[in-house]
Amino acid sequence: MSERYDAHTIEAKWQARWASAGVDAASDDPADTRPRYYCLVMFPYPSGNLHMGHVRNYCLGDAVARYKRMRGFNVLHPIGWDAFGLPAENAAIKHGRSPAEWTWANIAQMRAQLRRLGLSYDWSREIATCHPDYYRWEQWLFTRLLDKGLAYQAEAEVNWCEACHTVLANEQVEDGACWRCDTPVTRKRLRQWFIRITAYAEELLADLDRLSGWPARVVEMQRNWIGKSVGAEVRFPLCGRKDALTVFTTRPDTLMGVTYLALAAGHPLVQERAREDAQLAAFVAECARSSTREADIETMEKRGMPLGIEAEHPVTGERIPVWVANFVLMGYGTGAVMSVPAHDARDFAFAQKYGLPIKQVVAPVDGEWDLAQGAFCEDGVLMASGAFDGLDSATARARITEWLEARGLGKARVQYRLRDWLVSRQRYWGAPIPVVHCPECGVVPVPDEDLPVRLPTDLRPTGAGSPLADCDAFRQTRCPRCKGAAERELDTFDTFMESSWYMNRYTSPRNTRAMVDARAMARWAPVDQYIGGVEHAVLHLLYARFYHKLMRDLGLFTSEEGGDEPFVNLLTQGMVLKDGAKMSKSKGNTVDPNALIERMGADTARLFTLFAAPPEKDLEWNDAGVDGAHRFLNRVWRLQHRLADWPEGASDTAACKALRFAVHDTIRKVTHAFEHGFAFNVAIAALMELANALQAFSVAGVHARAVFREGLEALVTMLAPFVPHFACEMGERLGFETMATLRAWPEVDEAALARDEVTLVVQVQGKKRGEVTVAKDADRDAVLAAARADAAIAKWLDGMDIVKVILVPGRLLNIVVRPR
RNA sequence: GCCGGGAUGGUGGAAUCGGUAGACACACGGGACUUAAAAUCCCGAGGAUGGCAACAUCCGUGCGGGUUCGACUCCCGCUCCCGGCACCA
Numbered sequence: 001m002s003e004r005y006d007a008h009t010i011e012a013k014w015q016a017r018w019a020s021a022g023v024d025a026a027s028d029d030p031a032d033t034r035p036r037y038y039c040l041v042m043f044p045y046p047s048g049n050l051h052m053g054h055v056r057n058y059c060l061g062d063a064v065a066r067y068k069r070m071r072g073f074n075v076l077h078p079i080g081w082d083a084f085g086l087p088a089e090n091a092a093i094k095h096g097r098s099p100a101e102w103t104w105a106n107i108a109q110m111r112a113q114l115r116r117l118g119l120s121y122d123w124s125r126e127i128a129t130c131h132p133d134y135y136r137w138e139q140w141l142f143t144r145l146l147d148k149g150l151a152y153q154a155e156a157e158v159n160w161c162e163a164c165h166t167v168l169a170n171e172q173v174e175d176g177a178c179w180r181c182d183t184p185v186t187r188k189r190l191r192q193w194f195i196r197i198t199a200y201a202e203e204l205l206a207d208l209d210r211l212s213g214w215p216a217r218v219v220e221m222q223r224n225w226i227g228k229s230v231g232a233e234v235r236f237p238l239c240g241r242k243d244a245l246t247v248f249t250t251r252p253d254t255l256m257g258v259t260y261l262a263l264a265a266g267h268p269l270v271q272e273r274a275r276e277d278a279q280l281a282a283f284v285a286e287c288a289r290s291s292t293r294e295a296d297i298e299t300m301e302k303r304g305m306p307l308g309i310e311a312e313h314p315v316t317g318e319r320i321p322v323w324v325a326n327f328v329l330m331g332y333g334t335g336a337v338m339s340v341p342a343h344d345a346r347d348f349a350f351a352q353k354y355g356l357p358i359k360q361v362v363a364p365v366d367g368e369w370d371l372a373q374g375a376f377c378e379d380g381v382l383m384a385s386g387a388f389d390g391l392d393s394a395t396a397r398a399r400i401t402e403w404l405e406a407r408g409l410g411k412a413r414v415q416y417r418l419r420d421w422l423v424s425r426q427r428y429w430g431a432p433i434p435v436v437h438c439p440e441c442g443v444v445p446v447p448d449e450d451l452p453v454r455l456p457t458d459l460r461p462t463g464a465g466s467p468l469a470d471c472d473a474f475r476q477t478r479c480p481r482c483k484g485a486a487e488r489e490l491d492t493f494d495t496f497m498e499s500s501w502y503m504n505r506y507t508s509p510r511n512t513r514a515m516v517d518a519r520a521m522a523r524w525a526p527v528d529q530y531i532g533g534v535e536h537a538v539l540h541l542l543y544a545r546f547y548h549k550l551m552r553d554l555g556l557f558t559s560e561e562g563g564d565e566p567f568v569n570l571l572t573q574g575m576v577l578k579d580g581a582k583m584s585k586s587k588g589n590t591v592d593p594n595a596l597i598e599r600m601g602a603d604t605a606r607l608f609t610l611f612a613a614p615p616e617k618d619l620e621w622n623d624a625g626v627d628g629a630h631r632f633l634n635r636v637w638r639l640q641h642r643l644a645d646w647p648e649g650a651s652d653t654a655a656c657k658a659l660r661f662a663v664h665d666t667i668r669k670v671t672h673a674f675e676h677g678f679a680f681n682v683a684i685a686a687l688m689e690l691a692n693a694l695q696a697f698s699v700a701g702v703h704a705r706a707v708f709r710e711g712l713e714a715l716v717t718m719l720a721p722f723v724p725h726f727a728c729e730m731g732e733r734l735g736f737e738t739m740a741t742l743r744a745w746p747e748v749d750e751a752a753l754a755r756d757e758v759t760l761v762v763q764v765q766g767k768k769r770g771e772v773t774v775a776k777d778a779d780r781d782a783v784l785a786a787a788r789a790d791a792a793i794a795k796w797l798d799g800m801d802i803v804k805v806i807l808v809p810g811r812l813l814n815i816v817v818r819p820r
Numbered sequence: 821g822c823c824g825g826g827a828u829g830g831u832g833g834a835a836u837c838g839g840u841a842g843a844c845a846c847a848c849g850g851g852a853c854u855u856a857a858a859a860u861c862c863c864g865a866g867g868a869u870g871g872c873a874a875c876a877u878c879c880g881u882g883c884g885g886g887u888u889c890g891a892c893u894c895c896c897g898c899u900c901c902c903g904g905c906a907c908c909a
Contacts, residue, residue, distance in 0.1 A: 216825085220904080229909085328907080329907075415908080417908060611832095625831095628846060685834070766890035803889085804889060808839055816889045816890090
């Protein structure tokens with residue numbers, strides 16, 4: 001009975017028991033009437049080694065899943081592998097193994113590491129995205145998108161990472177560099193595959209308002225990323241030519257103030273002129289160079305050149321010059337802007353530099369504006385705008401847009417910053433894009449019966465281009481339409497394609513008939529609680545929302561079955577830091593989870609990870625803190641020995657009552673943490689307080705022993721979501737009839753929280769001057785009388801008149817006085 | 821530049837609705853046990869001033885104002901830090 005806490009023996013024992021009892025599986029039995037809960041953590045890339053970020057992520061998810069089970073929910077808590085991706089290829093080049101071999105070996109290794117942490121996953125639903133049974137459905141979906149015109153091939157200026165030797169989507173470029181390897185991204189014109197996420201821009205934006213369970217900043221980041229702006233398209237006919245320039249503006253109210261047009265260097269009209277003008281060509285070439293160095297854009301000087309072309313103002317017919325300017329982007333709007341120097345700071349600076357006219361057409365609502373102080377960029381009242389004079393900016397925007405529309409000179413338009421998702425990659429280790437290039441029929445989607453298009457798994461990338469190009473068995477095929485010789489598409493999908501729908505696949509992971517099963521979706525989706533790093537705020541989390549809507553609109557499930565959004569609640573956990581910096585091999589500040597588990601056990605690792613910081617904040621690793629967590633478990637462990645020879649005698653009922661109060665107050669606090677915000681650091685602190693109270697409780701007698709036992713059992717039960725092995729072992733020794741992790745969550749006994757007496761803080765003038773203990777329902781006069789009876793308080797009332805007395809029941813009494 | 825979030829002891833952090841600031845833990849100091857150490861247990865601790873001490877008083881949640889009987893919490897104005905976006909027309 002007095003043996004010591006031995007984490008390794010206990011952990012191995014319970015992991016085996018849980019596995020053989022199958023306690024972690026989610027039930028698909030229709031007869032199971034328990035309420036359902038879907039808890040999901042972002043699945044890992046199988047690098048082969050678990051790091052502390054993973055540990056934190058999965059411990060958070062596991063605590064939630066286990067708590068919900070104890071609350072009587074049928075919990076879906078799955079795990080799998082985001083198994084395609086570049087590191088596998090790089091490792092394959094380095095170690096001479098195929099990416100497939102390398103990946104599957106890593107999966108085996110990481111699976112073992114996760115199991116050692118004692119995470120309660122439903123392993124029967126494990127998926128790996130590199131498995132053809134998985135990516136087959138993504139290929140299927142893509143062919144449907146092709147049918148609907150939502151997927152297309154186009155030549156475009158794209159982001160190219162030289163180190164990864166592939167293109168990147170806009171979301172995957174951070175600060176002008178590749179999100180994965182930090183290599184500066186260059187621009188290239190290439191023919192690539194896109195998915196029309198812009199067709200869903202409005203819904204993706206509007207539904208952000210429904211994500212009340214998401215952190216505000218993630219919602220805000222997505223809103224920024226989608227970047228909606230409402231305005232108008234305006235046509236400016238070109239003088240002496242048949243064509244016209246179309247610009248996009250959010251300020252049609254300033255139309256009368258346009259004094260020049262500015263075009264991007266990449267604009268077709270500029271390109272055309274540059275062929276005849278060497279000076280212009282040199283300028284354009286310079287712009288093309290500098291545009292790749294996005295970090296410098298901020299400090300870049302605004303420069304331009306006249307094109308020697310004039311355009312006609314659509315209202316006044318005035319001739320206005322057309323310029324090329326280095327600050328106009330080809331990729332946004334129409335690549336052309338109307339410049340209104342009087343009402344735009346950037347246009348103002350440009351006009352001043354090149355001596356272009358500045359014409360004020362909007363005045364502040366209350367007064368004058370002196371253009372010497374710069375541009376007036378606010379809304380105001382129109383002036384010098386003919387028929388539109390006197391209108392406020394908002395009305396003028398609508399009227400002027402209507403005016404243009406009526407004359408075919410423009411129209412209202414909404415512009416988004418979001419661009420279509422570039423999904424093709426010039427890499428081998430990814431899901432093949434299911435199309436065939438036929439010399440006769442062109443691009444032909446692979447028909448359903450020929451799916452999946454299997455990726456050959458035995459190829460060895462060398463680093464010089466995709467090995468698929470040299471694999472005739474893959475490359476050469478027959479056209480599904482004309483049956484003639486044809487070639488397969490050699491690009492593979494962006495790996496974000498796989499991670500965009502895995503949460504839905506988990507609901508019916510072995511489904512061979514469809515991508516997902518509508519009934520299973522109705523049972524589980526959407527995810528109730530999603531947990532992962534904030535770094536995916538506009539990558540994975542945006543793509544997944546988009547994919548969910550695509551799947552819905554393809555009829556895989558309805559809004560009622562699967563919801564319109566994949567994740568109801570999102571928790572973005574902070575990073576794990578050491579010495580104030582993110583752990584990394586190059587900095588040499590890593591903590592190896594395996595070594596930690598080896599030394600202290602999984603439960604200690606879990607406990608410290610959850611205790612050291614609130615989940616959404618960064619966690620500073622502290623080895624001494626880990627020792628502290630281990631000490632705590634030892635202390636709780638020893639509490640059980642107290643039951644063996646409890647001293648006889650008469651119990652002190654007041655002390656027993658105080659302990660019961662502490663027990664039930666703790667239940668209240670810990671439950672609150674699980675139900676509101678997952679502040680596990682606070683929950684664990686409360687459990688530590690309870691352990692301290694139990695340890696300090698030294699009252700003799702059978703009643704006291706029973707009270708102590710109740711407290712210890714509650715403590716062990718509430719520890720189960722955090723340190724499940726420990727709790728199960730303690731529970732078994734305490735004689736629990738079921739495993740601690742399967743017990744019902746303790747209920748608060750309100751009677752235990754009732755008190756006959758309360759201690760109130762007494763303030764004079766809002767400053768604490770003492771405490772009084774009074775009957776629970778004592779009224780203001782009674783409390784005041786008690787306060788005056790206390791010498792330490794009374795001395796502050798000497799020579800004073802009491803002006804006012806405020807009683808906050810159960811908390812405090814504040815006496816407001818005035819010198820007599 | 822714009823949009824978020826934050827700033828509390830030596831450290832990580834707590835404080836439910838405006839009601840005892842610093843829970844819990846780490847680190848530290850003192851003590852008990854021990855031949856000794858480890859382990860364990862007990863005690864102390866925001867700062868300043870006075871006092872042998874118990875204790876007392878004042879100050880204190882980035883800075884300056886305000887509202888309130890009462891402000892870490894609400895309002896106004898700043899400073900700094902972190903994150904995101906950014907010639908976006």
